[in-house]
Amino acid sequence: MNLATKSAGEKTRELILQTALRLFRGCGFEITTMRDIARAAEVATGAAYYYFPSKEAIVFAYYDQVQRAHAETVREEWKGESGLRERLGVVFHSKLEILKDDRRFLGALFRYSADPQHPLSVFGKGTQMQRAQSMAIFREAIAKTSISEEAQQLLPAALWLVHLGMILYFIYDESSDQRKTHKLLDGVLDLLTQAIELSDSALVRPFVQPFQNRVLQMLQEAGWTAEL
Amino acid sequence: MNLATKSAGEKTRELILQTALRLFRGCGFEITTMRDIARAAEVATGAAYYYFPSKEAIVFAYYDQVQRAHAETVREEWKGESGLRERLGVVFHSKLEILKDDRRFLGALFRYSADPQHPLSVFGKGTQMQRAQSMAIFREAIAKTSISEEAQQLLPAALWLVHLGMILYFIYDESSDQRKTHKLLDGVLDLLTQAIELSDSALVRPFVQPFQNRVLQMLQEAGWTAEL
DNA sequence: TTTAGTATTTGAACATGTTCAAGCACGCGG
DNA sequence: CCGCGTGCTTGAACATGTTCAAATACTAAA
Numbered sequence: 001m002n003l004a005t006k007s008a009g010e011k012t013r014e015l016i017l018q019t020a021l022r023l024f025r026g027c028g029f030e031i032t033t034m035r036d037i038a039r040a041a042e043v044a045t046g047a048a049y050y051y052f053p054s055k056e057a058i059v060f061a062y063y064d065q066v067q068r069a070h071a072e073t074v075r076e077e078w079k080g081e082s083g084l085r086e087r088l089g090v091v092f093h094s095k096l097e098i099l100k101d102d103r104r105f106l107g108a109l110f111r112y113s114a115d116p117q118h119p120l121s122v123f124g125k126g127t128q129m130q131r132a133q134s135m136a137i138f139r140e141a142i143a144k145t146s147i148s149e150e151a152q153q154l155l156p157a158a159l160w161l162v163h164l165g166m167i168l169y170f171i172y173d174e175s176s177d178q179r180k181t182h183k184l185l186d187g188v189l190d191l192l193t194q195a196i197e198l199s200d201s202a203l204v205r206p207f208v209q210p211f212q213n214r215v216l217q218m219l220q221e222a223g224w225t226a227e228l
Numbered sequence: 229m230n231l232a233t234k235s236a237g238e239k240t241r242e243l244i245l246q247t248a249l250r251l252f253r254g255c256g257f258e259i260t261t262m263r264d265i266a267r268a269a270e271v272a273t274g275a276a277y278y279y280f281p282s283k284e285a286i287v288f289a290y291y292d293q294v295q296r297a298h299a300e301t302v303r304e305e306w307k308g309e310s311g312l313r314e315r316l317g318v319v320f321h322s323k324l325e326i327l328k329d330d331r332r333f334l335g336a337l338f339r340y341s342a343d344p345q346h347p348l349s350v351f352g353k354g355t356q357m358q359r360a361q362s363m364a365i366f367r368e369a370i371a372k373t374s375i376s377e378e379a380q381q382l383l384p385a386a387l388w389l390v391h392l393g394m395i396l397y398f399i400y401d402e403s404s405d406q407r408k409t410h411k412l413l414d415g416v417l418d419l420l421t422q423a424i425e426l427s428d429s430a431l432v433r434p435f436v437q438p439f440q441n442r443v444l445q446m447l448q449e450a451g452w453t454a455e456l
Numbered sequence: 457t458t459t460a461g462t463a464t465t466t467g468a469a470c471a472t473g474t475t476c477a478a479g480c481a482c483g484c485g486g
Numbered sequence: 487c488c489g490c491g492t493g494c495t496t497g498a499a500c501a502t503g504t505t506c507a508a509a510t511a512c513t514a515a516a
Contacts, residue, residue: 008512009464028345033502044466049504107343115335116400117256123400169450172344172351180450187446191439204435211419218415222397222408236482236494261472272496277474 013051016041017065020048020058021102029059029105056120059108060130067133069098074137085193087141092163092185096170100178103171110168122164135160147196150216157224162188241279244269245293248276248286249330257287257333284348287336288358295361297326302365313421315369320391320413324398328406331399338396350392363388375424378444385452390416 019041023032034055038045052058077090099106112118119126135156142155166185173181199208219225247269251260262283266273280286305318327334340346347354363384370383394413401409427436447453 007463012464029343034504035502045504046467046506047465050464053504055503107340107346110342111339112335114338114341114396114399115257118335123396168342168351171342184446184450187442187449191442191446195439198435204432207432207435211423214415214419218412218419221415222412240494262474263472273474274476274497275495278494281474283473 009051012043012047016043016048016051017058017061021062024059024105024108025101029108054120056108056111059105060120060127062102063109063130066098067130070095071133071137073098074141078141082144084142084145084147084196085189087145088159088189088193089186091137091141092166092189093182095163096166096178096181096185099167099170103173103178106167106171131160134163138163146200148200151196153225154216154219158219162192240271240275244271244276244279245286245289249290252287252333252336253329257283257336282348284336284339287333288348288355290330291337291358294326295358298323299361299365301326302369306369310372312370312373312375312424313417315373316387316417316421317414319365319369320394320417321410323391324394324406324409324413327395327398331401331406334395334399359388362391366391374428376428379424381453382444382447386447390420 016037020032020037023037023040034048035045037058038048041048052061073094074091077094078087081087081090110122112120112124113122115121116124118124121127122131138156138159139152141159142152147155166181166188169184170178170181175181198204199212244265248260248265251265251268255264262276263273265286266276269276280289301322302319305322306315309315309318338350340348340352341350343349344352346352349355350359366384366387367380369387370380375383394409394416397412398406398409403409426432427440
């Protein structure tokens with residue numbers, strides 16, 4: 001879709017979105033008012049609401065943009081990488097790379113996460129699409145590796161949750177370039193992949209297997225599958 | 229502190245708080261306006277703000293109330309329980325018991341959790357006191373058990389995090405009496421305590437130890453200690 | 457080109473969280 | 487009893503998210 005095919009509406013929507021993000025990045029989410037955004041984009045207040053039902057909706061539109069960029073980047077960087085560890089590394093690190101300038105207002109994404117009724121809850125029904133898309137990337141990451149069938153079912157949801165936790169840590173990380181987050185992430189990924197491999201080795205499998213099965217069953221009973 | 233010693237202010241504050249909670253429980257947090265609360269409590273709008281700097285502050289005052297009740301209940305129910313599993317069970321289940329009627333507006337507690345700047349973030353500096361109090365209960369729970377020194381350092385923070393996750397699951401749990409949450413919780417606690425015990429057994433310690441050490445080190449480097 | 461219909465845009469009006477200057481009341485020293 | 491200060495209370499005013507009826511711009515059929 002190039003500029004010529006964009007209707008006036010699409011251009012206005014894009015203008016409002018990018019203007020809003022610029023202000024959010026510069027001044028933070030709270031401080032920036034809808035009137036500020038409209039004024040900076042040189043449209044009426046109502047125009048912003050014509051394209052975005054709420055201020056939070058802008059943040060979710062931003063997250064859509066992030067998700068598309070992420071999927072594209074990941075598929076590009078995956079070329080040549082076939083190991084599980086490397087593929088997961090690409091997924092996680094590239095995500096943080098995309099988000100790196102937006103830590104200041106990223107918190108707005110989680111604002112209604114604990115309210116099941118709210119349409120913008122990260123865990124709610126209103127965001128099922130976004131979640132599914134995000135988990136699909138994790139499913140792709142582990143697709144062609146030698147991971148058991150059960151794990152293939154549960155890992156996408158589990159990894160998605162880890163990824164959420166990492167973003168949360170990322171938001172709070174004040175070390176330069178968020179080095180602490182990247183270091184922690186590498187540690188977590190090393191551990192995760194090694195644990196998966198270890199659980200397949202003949203030596204410890206007898207000990208680990210029962211635990212693993214119990215974890216899997218618990219998660220399944222809790223409804224913690226990829227179809228979450 | 230009985231009624232006689234309460235100043236007029238303390239009584240008004242209490243009246244506003246309890247009125248607000250009644251409305252939150254009945255109509256939800258969003259729907260209930262500050263004007264509603266003030267009208268129901270038969271005071272002026274400003275009176276509510278005299279005692280609570282914001283609508284969210286009421287939720288945090290509620291959480292203070294919860295915490296006091298929880299500490300009291302736990303210390304009562306602990307009498308006679310000395311096993312780690314039982315003590316943790318008391319802590320977690322009694323917490324859910326206290327929260328059981330408030331699932332509807334409990335989400336408001338987490339609203340600003342992802343924004344480090346916000347004074348009411350569950351992870352932020354503004355709520356350090358509450359967090360410390362909450363972790364103290366977990367520290368008490370494991371205090372007299374045979375757990376390694378390192379684990380004693382990290383478990384309170386880890387358990388506090390698990391407890392947050394359980395509350396989140398609890399909020400979303402629509403099964404009758406939130407049975408799913410309680411079942412999941414028992415599974416998690418069984419697993420947790422057994423894993424701790426297992427890691428002390430001579431048989432598997434050589435295999436588990438390096439993993440365990442890495443996890444502990446990672447958490448420590450991430451700043452994930454009880455002093456969080 | 458004209459016209460009917462749709463998409464877009466406007467800005468005033470509304471609802472609600474929050475602030476604040478002013479008023480009230482109660483206790484205490486004189 | 488008076489005056490005075492502190493703590494408490496008031497409600498109008500303000501800021502901002504949101505709604506909406508009306509105005510305008512655009513598109514496509516006739």
